[in-house]
Amino acid sequence: MLTDQHGVYNVNVGVLGHVDSGKTSLVASLSTKLSTAALDKHPQSKERGITLDLGFSSFTVPMPDHLQHLPSQTLQFTLVDCPGHASLIRTIIGGAQIIDMMILVVDVTKGIQAQTAECLVVGEIATRHLCVVLNKVDLLPEETRPRLISKAKKRLAQTLAATTFAGCPMVAVSAKPGGGDGPGNSAVGVEILIEQLARMVPASPRQAKGSFLFAVDHCFALRGQGTVLTGTVLSGSAEVGATIELPEARLQKKIKSMQVFKKPVQACMQGDRAGICVTQLDPKVIERCIVCTPGAVPTFSAAIAAVERVRFYSGKLPSSSKVHVTLGHTTVMAEAQYFGLPDGSSQSPALALASTISRIGQLALNASEARFDFSQDYAHQAELHGLEGRPRSFGDGVHYGPQWALLTFDQPVTAPQDALVIGSRFEVDASKATCRLAFYGRLAGLIDASDPQQMRKLRIFKVKRRSGSIDRMNKDGLSAVCKGMFKKETDITVFAGLKVVTQDGHIGTIDGSFGKSGKFKVSFQTPVAPPQPGCGGITLTFKRYIYDANKKALHQ
Incomplete structure (x- = not known):
């Protein structure tokens, strides 16, 4: 397998939490290798004192017992340090597509805060594997610390009970005791956290099959070498000398060289965090984008997505209204028309409800769940429903079970045909304690909304x-x-x-x-x-x- 190329099995761990919860301090205490975008190296991050962009760093541990069957000697955790400020939610959800596991950092002195709910939504969309870190325990009075930590864990457990993370592990740490970096201020509880993360790693191996998809998050010129695209392999594999495509720029390039955390390698595969060097590419014209096997990623102006409403979203989602739709690192406005299976279809309301409950969160993870049958009749919906709805008669066209959205984008979008989709209402005031993430799902089919022949294939009534x-x-x-x-x-x-x-x-x-x-x-x-x-x-x-x-x- 391709992991033998560098002997490392990589797992991407998103680090999310409310602003000032200590995410970057925790990442600093865990990391032994830093990328060019780690620990708030962005000048504006230093100036403002908050994380403004995705940061990447890593550390390694020996392969745990339950992963000994994999063809690698070392387990590497790549930490994806996400911003916590409400105004940077687009950057946060752009990172959702690349993580395998998640750390939710909570300031133990403050508990759940405004953006914590949005972080939980991102977590449910991205992964089934969450570890909650109660940070800043050194700020609790020493004599009552164990009792206060226990109380905080119980409160969090009550909140998580209504999510897919019910019963998830929680670890108490102090990433930066006393707020300083001097002698005697080493992090507390980090070793326990590392052990917990190692136990949580799924035992299923990576897949080298399929089209190569590489989510680029940073791009820079390297004098005498070329242009380096750093990112995460979403699927497939690529080797030095292979031809890759930048579909948005309509360019094809050959891979000159490749590194994984500054170590030269000959190949990379699904899950790897890599830097790919190409020549004759101006880094100024490339921002966050997708790189792929030539011809694997289309550009389109409309699509059908299998969607679920986010349970924390409290507003209405009427058909024909505009939403912000994120596919990978791209966010564009789109008009959404919602529809689903009518009562009286092949799936009874009770079975469809059970199906919906069982697939909460799985829809975003499993592209095979986002099937769409153009021969099926679908009932138009005045709005996107949540699980709190009640079954009504066939005449109302309301149902339990799968729902879809016809998304017509304000501008063409370039994304994989089964891309993760997140719908948001970013126009809502970020200072208000409300969730702005409205729905999530997967692309289920592409369609040309300007072609009447194609639109007639949609049997929506x-x-x-x-x-x-x-x-x-x-x-x-x-x-x-x-x-x-x-x-x-x-x-x-x-x-x-x-x-x-x-x-x-x-x-x-x-x-x-x-x-x-x-x-x-x-x-x-x-x-x-x-x-x-x-x-x-x-x-x-x-x-x-x-x-x-x-x-x-x-x-x-």
Whole structure:
């Protein structure tokens, strides 16, 4: 396997938490190797005293017993130090695609803070493996410290009980005792944290198969060598001498050389943090981007995504509204139309609800869950639903189970066809204690919204309902004249052959108009008794497909 190229099995660990919780201090206490973007080296980070960009560093440990079957001698943890400030959430969620595990840093003196919920959402989207670090325990009075730490763990456990991280491990540390770096100020509890992280590493091996996808987060020129693209391998593998593509720039380059944390290697594979050197590339025109096997990553202006609503998001998500959509490191505005399986489909409401609950969080991790069948009928939704919804009738088109969004982007997007999708409402005031992440999921299909032929492939319908009443029953009880459903100028022939239902459940068929006042004739399958005064209501329910070439076509 390709991991033998450098004998290291790499695991990417996102370090997230509220601003000033001590994330970067914790990273500094753990790290033995630093990348060119580590520990707030950005000049503005130093000036403002907060993390402004993703930082990368690493440390290694011997392979634990449960990973001895892997063809590597050393386990490396690459720490992805994410900003904590609310205004930098785009940078944080851009890092979600590259992490395997997560450390949530909580200031033990403050507990859960405003952005902690957003960090938890990012964690649920990105991974199943979380370790909570209670930092700054040195600030607690020594005589009551154990009791206060225990109390803080219980409070956090109650919060996490409603998430996929229920029962996750918690470690108390002091990354920077006394706030200084002098003698006697070495970090406390870090060894226990390292042991816990090693136990949490999944035993499944990396995959070298599939297209090479490399998420670039930094780019710089190296005099006499070329341009270095640093990032994380999302899938597949690449070797020195291979041709790679920068699809957004429409450029192809050959890999001149490659390093993993300043160590030259001949190849990299899924999960590796690497630097790839190419020639004749201006670093000023490349920011965060995707690098791939030539032809593997398309550019598109609309897509269908399998989505789930974020449970912490409290606002409404109406169809046809604009949201900020993040795919990798790219965030663009998009109009979202929501739809899902109607009641009466092959999946019962109870089974669909169970399916939804079981796949919370998994949707973002498993691209195979984001299947989309163009031959299926889908019910248009006025808004994206959460698990708190209740089942309604077929006529409302509301369901339990999978939901999708048709995303029409304000500008073309370049991303893998099964890319992780995060929808947000960044226009919400960042100073308010509210979650701005609204939904998450995976791309399930690409579509050209400007091509009517392609749009007609989407069998999304809206349910329409009209009500009227029986005006007069004929003596045979099998036919009637009805009124109140149509205006006198309505062409009733459009509705001929459609089924109607009486208040007591009798099914009839519209035969045609009766006179010129909007009345119409209905024939019933079984005899209907003459209605009592104030009764005799009938209902017509039908579907109109939004993208049907014949806008007037009616279906039942």
